[in-house]
Amino acid sequence: xxxxxxxxxxxxxxxxxxxxxxxxxxxxxxxxxxxxxxxxxxxxxxxxxxxxxxxxxxxxxxxxxxxxxxxxxxxxxxxxxxxxxxxxxxxxxxxxxxxxxxxxxxxxxxxxxxxxxxxxxxxxxxxxxxxxxxxxxxxxxxxxxxxxxxxxxxxxxxxxxxxxxxxxxxxxxxxxxxxxxxxxx
Amino acid sequence: xxxxxxxxxxxxxxxxxxxxxxxxxxxxxxxxxxxxxxxxxxxxxxxxxxxxxxxxxxxxxxxxxxxxxxxxxxxxxxxxxxxxxxxxxxxxxxxxxxxxxxxxxxxxxxxxxxxxxxxxxxxxxxxxxxxxxxxxxxxxxxxxxxxxxxxxxxxxxxxxxxxxxxxxxxxxxxxxxxxxxxxxx
Numbered sequence: 447x448x449x450x451x452x453x454x455x456x457x458x459x460x461x462x463x464x465x466x467x468x469x470x471x472x473x474x475x476x477x478x479x480x481x482x483x484x485x486x487x488x489x490x491x492x493x494x495x496x497x498x499x500x501x502x503x504x505x506x507x508x509x510x511x512x513x514x515x516x517x518x519x520x521x522x523x524x525x526x527x528x529x530x531x532x533x534x535x536x537x538x539x540x541x542x543x544x545x546x547x548x549x550x551x552x553x554x555x556x557x558x559x560x561x562x563x564x565x566x567x568x569x570x571x572x573x574x575x576x577x578x579x580x581x582x583x584x585x586x587x588x589x590x591x592x593x594x595x596x597x598x599x600x601x602x603x604x605x606x607x608x609x610x611x612x613x614x615x616x617x618x619x620x621x622x623x624x625x626x627x628x629x630x631x
Numbered sequence: 632x633x634x635x636x637x638x639x640x641x642x643x644x645x646x647x648x649x650x651x652x653x654x655x656x657x658x659x660x661x662x663x664x665x666x667x668x669x670x671x672x673x674x675x676x677x678x679x680x681x682x683x684x685x686x687x688x689x690x691x692x693x694x695x696x697x698x699x700x701x702x703x704x705x706x707x708x709x710x711x712x713x714x715x716x717x718x719x720x721x722x723x724x725x726x727x728x729x730x731x732x733x734x735x736x737x738x739x740x741x742x743x744x745x746x747x748x749x750x751x752x753x754x755x756x757x758x759x760x761x762x763x764x765x766x767x768x769x770x771x772x773x774x775x776x777x778x779x780x781x782x783x784x785x786x787x788x789x790x791x792x793x794x795x796x797x798x799x800x801x802x803x804x805x806x807x808x809x810x811x812x813x814x815x816x
Contacts (some may be wrong), residue, residue: 447728447771448738454767455744456779457666457674457696459786459799461642482667484677485757489642490796492669511642516803523810530697538813544635553633557641567752567761572670576752582639586632594641594792601644602803603788607779609807613800616642618701618787621794628723 459603459612466490466510466550467502472538473550475512478527479604482575489561491575497529500573501597506548507563508556509577512555515600516613521554523611525564545581556585556599634675644788644797647688649710650676651695651735658721658735659684660697662711664789674746674791676760683715685758691733691750694762697769699738700785701798707787708796728765743769 465478465559476499480492490512493500503509513524521538528535540553544560561577568574588598596614603612650663661684665677668787674696678685688694699707706723713720725738729745736743746762773783781799788797 447766451767451769453672453794454745454763455668455672456698457646457740457765458779459646461644462669481670481766482675483640483642483645483665484675484759485754487638487640490667490675496703515652519804520812522809523806524813527807527810535676559641569670572667582636582641583633584636586634595777596644596790599763605781606807609805611803611806613803615798615800617703618796618798619790621796622712624714625705628709
């Protein structure tokens, strides 16, 4: 039986990321799970306007998206509960820069993308940053036959409904393939 | 060791959804995993302009987002490989409508959200539809203590890198909590 929940966002689980930007010339990271993909190379971040990191993204015109593994769940959650205004979160990690020069990235995260900021959509309480992937770095250890293998990445997924983090499970099927069974003829 | 992959979108895994719209007065569904969350109630869909469903979203000013379970992986994939131009995909499912009246939803999906279309961002090859959740319907069987329980929903996650669907794994930790261990004092 269907239950009407009223307007309730249930677009979960969603990938938990650590978004990086230089703020006042120093690397800072914030936990963001309200992310999205727009076209093949465009990524969106929904970030409350109160956050310290937003100014750094605007100033530098770039940001990084780092994908932490489940082994980093404490550090990942911590970056979401303390503000860069008061705490130097970059100390938790080894930081590095890539071709954009001012988008700090986290060496401990198995995947890092540096993104150029293309557009900001102004929402009442959020800046929606739309960026384009400029370069991607990946731990050799999480690749299989030259392709990123998310079983090895072990990403952290987030669900708002019960405020929890989740692991990724097993591979289920091939996309653009398993449904062919329903095609007639 | 870090490997430079060039610009490669690795913002995966991402939730696989079935997006619904009336097209020419009839329900149609398309598999969309390039979704995102912007603020609490705003959802984005990145949909190639070639798709049949786009016109229906524009015409009706609304759409639905249905979350299929792993038991529906064949039907879900099928909706991504055949076009509504040629195939009546609504026949696969029991369809229902909610308060918006013209956003068709799939009874077999454990979660359904009907959304008002607020904005379209024009990308070169994609329409980015931004909608606001107007009402949400959920199978009673996937709730635990009045909250949507994604262990029961059993959503399908998508990874573009190796074109695969994945299951959700186990609960890992509480958000805004597990990181407190790193707070000093």
